[in-house]
Amino acid sequence: MTVSTFGDRLGEAFAARGQLCVGIDPHSWLLAGWGLADSAAGAESFGRSVVAAAAGRAGIVKPQVAFFERFGSAGFVALERVLADARAAGLLVIGDVKRGDLGTSVEAYADAWLTPGSPLEVDAITVTPFMGVGSLQRPIEIALQHGKGLFLLAATSNPEAAGVQQAVVAGGPHAGLTVARAVLEDVARLNADAVTVTTPTFGSLGVVLGATLDLAEFGIDVAAAPKNCLTPVLAPGFGHQGGNIMDLVSIYGEYAGGVIVSESRSVLSQGSDRLAAAIERRVSEVGAVRG
Numbered sequence: 001m002t003v004s005t006f007g008d009r010l011g012e013a014f015a016a017r018g019q020l021c022v023g024i025d026p027h028s029w030l031l032a033g034w035g036l037a038d039s040a041a042g043a044e045s046f047g048r049s050v051v052a053a054a055a056g057r058a059g060i061v062k063p064q065v066a067f068f069e070r071f072g073s074a075g076f077v078a079l080e081r082v083l084a085d086a087r088a089a090g091l092l093v094i095g096d097v098k099r100g101d102l103g104t105s106v107e108a109y110a111d112a113w114l115t116p117g118s119p120l121e122v123d124a125i126t127v128t129p130f131m132g133v134g135s136l137q138r139p140i141e142i143a144l145q146h147g148k149g150l151f152l153l154a155a156t157s158n159p160e161a162a163g164v165q166q167a168v169v170a171g172g173p174h175a176g177l178t179v180a181r182a183v184l185e186d187v188a189r190l191n192a193d194a195v196t197v198t199t200p201t202f203g204s205l206g207v208v209l210g211a212t213l214d215l216a217e218f219g220i221d222v223a224a225a226p227k228n229c230l231t232p233v234l235a236p237g238f239g240h241q242g243g244n245i246m247d248l249v250s251i252y253g254e255y256a257g258g259v260i261v262s263e264s265r266s267v268l269s270q271g272s273d274r275l276a277a278a279i280e281r282r283v284s285e286v287g288a289v290r291g
């Protein structure tokens, strides 16, 4: 049986529902605002409601695992139920887990999140390449084997990251490039190497580039993406952190067609009653900007 690739499913989700990704971040203040307990049960109810509101409106959801993990094993059970709902609704799920380690340790993270049939199965996860992109070799292999995806942090939306991600690589093939640019180049090469069909929409390996940034400061020239660029971009930072959907093209330039516009607090804070309408509005706004 041929396994569809994450990149193909991302292209289908974009075509059917646009480029919005709804974050599932059950902050304690949001649970309170929604009239829910600050507990695993509250996080489960919140997450399942977000999935129900997103289903048929947006194509992609991104649970932030930290907000479930804070309730220990009960939080993971809650998350497993949210993920089961999302899979059943046909949503593409990006687990914001930001895992990174070496060898068999990082391999175990990939097994947990990317193995078909795993209770925590998602379509893609976020991973950190700051132990070296090479340390992610096994997650990359596991993702590609199972038709899953990875998003490597490259230029993150938080202001504290600039010192590390704008730093210049000292040696090796990327000497002289910024760390962020080096990650982007590695991902582009890995995608090109993995492609098996002549006209793929997207590769299955992407990068995180925050919507709050001037990417030129990270050594990334968004006007100069390769014309056949396959690299999807997970873009947190819209909404609450200050990124504006109207600036999508000026922030991401030639990458804009592959940008997953991720918003959490700005839509979730609308409350459970108004969430579906807020998602519909955002989907249309992103669609209007993309033309």
Ligand SMILES: O=c1ccn([C@@H]2O[C@H](COP(=O)(O)O)[C@@H](O)[C@H]2O)c(=O)[nH]1
Residues within 6 Å of the ligand: 023, 025, 064, 096, 155, 156, 157, 158, 208, 209, 210, 236, 237, 238, 239, 240, 241, 262, 263, 264, 265, 266
């Ligand atoms: O660079 C990054 C990477 C991940 N995030 C995560 O995305 C959401 C953003 O939430 P908002 O409420 O829309 O600000 C959150 O889960 C972050 O951990 C990010 O913000 N920046």
